[in-house]
Amino acid sequence: MPVRDLTSDDHVSYRRLSSGAFGGSPPDPEPRPFTPGEIPIGVDSSALPGGADGVIAAGARIRRDRITWGEGAEIACGGIGGLAVHPAHRGGGLFGELIMEILARCDAEGMPVSMLYPSNPSIYRRFGYQVVASLHSIIVPLLDLQQLPRVPGRRLVPVTEETMPRVRALYRELTAGDNAMLLREGPLFPEGLPSDGWSALLLVDDSGTDHGYVSWNRVPSSERGYGLQIHELLGRTREDRIALLGSLASWSTVLEHVCLRLRTDDPVLDVLPGAGSRPTPDPIPLLMMRVIDTAAALEARRAPAGLAGSFRLVVEDATVPAGICRAGGAWVVAAADGTISAEPTEDAGTADGGTVRLSIHAASLLLVGGRTIADARRLGLEVEADAEAGRLLDALLAGPRPSVLDAF
Template structure:
């Protein structure tokens, strides 16, 4: 039987001195280089992240003492038993924005697997996200069940389409549009377009801060900027031209990262630009959002889903009140309800997802008040419409946006309302497109 975990668990923040140990742990779990150059070993950890770990020596000492055998003579020195990174991201929430902790590189050393460290590290990540003021946590997983045990919920399935270039060849020119190459000088205009055109989405990363440097991405990345006849930036398309390699089908080496435009004509003009690749490649791979407007513009009807598996996007609510307050209330929507969230997936006090929350929508804002429902309604001159009960999985799904209480119930999650008006109000407050994430980490 595994030895009991020490209480409290010796999770600590990692520093530059731990770079080699964390690199070894990560490379052993996910592949990659074990060795660091002297410059890499001396470099500080990248900004915009929190890195957590558990020393192998601490675990061996604790479990050795518990087993009556003492420590192992220092065999765990300089080795991490477990580690994880929390990337500090911003995400779009239907016109608002919230901070989100992106979980990456969570790994347990083979010598310590089966001892419960994976779950303990997930709990530690959740607690750190809460301590650092992140209302959400996000991660990618091919096996979501191991994270669902800790309150994470699948919210999106990243998707790419394979599109025959011959279909795009047939798109006629769009009057009043011209394209410019994206350079270091025009890259800020592209970033501004991305921020503007995805602001109403749910879940999309804001692409700000140290994880998204201001310059050109590099690595073969290219893009064109679409400009209207009045000089207004209308949209852009970005792609990478891949060289054929092992496992890459000939003629399918154009990877289109995104096609964003203000209207259908903009999208058609950008797809026509992509169609000019037809003399060099047969098909392109197009990354799309869950409810991407480009899906309604693609001609020909022969686009098909890419066959390779893509990790699912999971979200977890960390702070329910902050997650609600980060989102604007739709125009004309007002009312008050009591929201009760239950969370039995983490130890009490790990985060602020669970509790009773008085939610008031008025004046285009969502306010969360720690008062009795009648007092909350009176303070906003509104009548309380009832109570909604959610488990943490339903809360994580719904607070990310774009889904209804009925959607949560169809997934077997607890999403109950004692008054249909309360359900309708919460659905209205959390409306918008279904969540999408185009960036991987």
């Protein structure tokens, strides 16, 4: 079942497959290029028994994303979207064929990790993906926000085409210390204002310096129980977040509630007044990630200042055949002078600092950062670790838990 790159001539067929699987409008009947920054791949129905010409039997898109990675670092990431199999060809192994090609292509393209939002986590887990985070939203009564004090020295500025670059700069600055946040670079995130009714306000001080922003879409409140979908609320300081939350209270003349999308351990939760907020009734989206190249994923991180030592790391990846990617293997991992190195070694004996042995699922959880070996064990993931080596690995990978917001 040959997997090939899709071209503009395949766009209509792929969109027909995708809209049939996930819903959405029928595709434009005219061929057009795929989104720049994505690698579209697929399998022709005509190559399969009983297949038809002009039909894509299975397809997916690999996004060339970059994400934050630990303390001030970045890494390339293969974001997976639109993976679908035609109903006529399900149950024949095409899903696995596509996953194998995705992992191999991410490896070849220098993307040490991959991420996706699964509709069915179990089918991706079979291939080494691991749930690393969940995405939450809460419904906030505007009556609560009216309790917030006014913050002196701050004012609001409408976001326009001209001021949108300032929003992008604030996003990059204020999420740089997070794990797994998209950098939102072009061409996947083109310049200009987002569409579909998106609005935003900048928070500035008396000198015009930017301190944060809040963005939203107006939605029909009768259908959801809230009238504003707040996409992001980011501020430099606690007072800036109070000022931005307080600005939302002005909607109380026409609305009773807003829905606020949150990062993992979002600092905005620490400034919410009152106790009236509640989770939305919607399903909680999950984020899954997978290590593609263990050494590159480690070496992309920065070691905490003053941390030094070494240990043997063994990652066992039985979910895919050997050679598909470079997740499995054995390395001597060393930290010194703020850097991490991972040198291949034979899986035998012990290093000076001992050995840590991880399944691919444990590695995919831990290498993102913000979790410990104890967390992996609590989840029932396979971990064996000598005490000293385990402590060093936990110290290397300390930091905020992963958090992803997919768009402005």
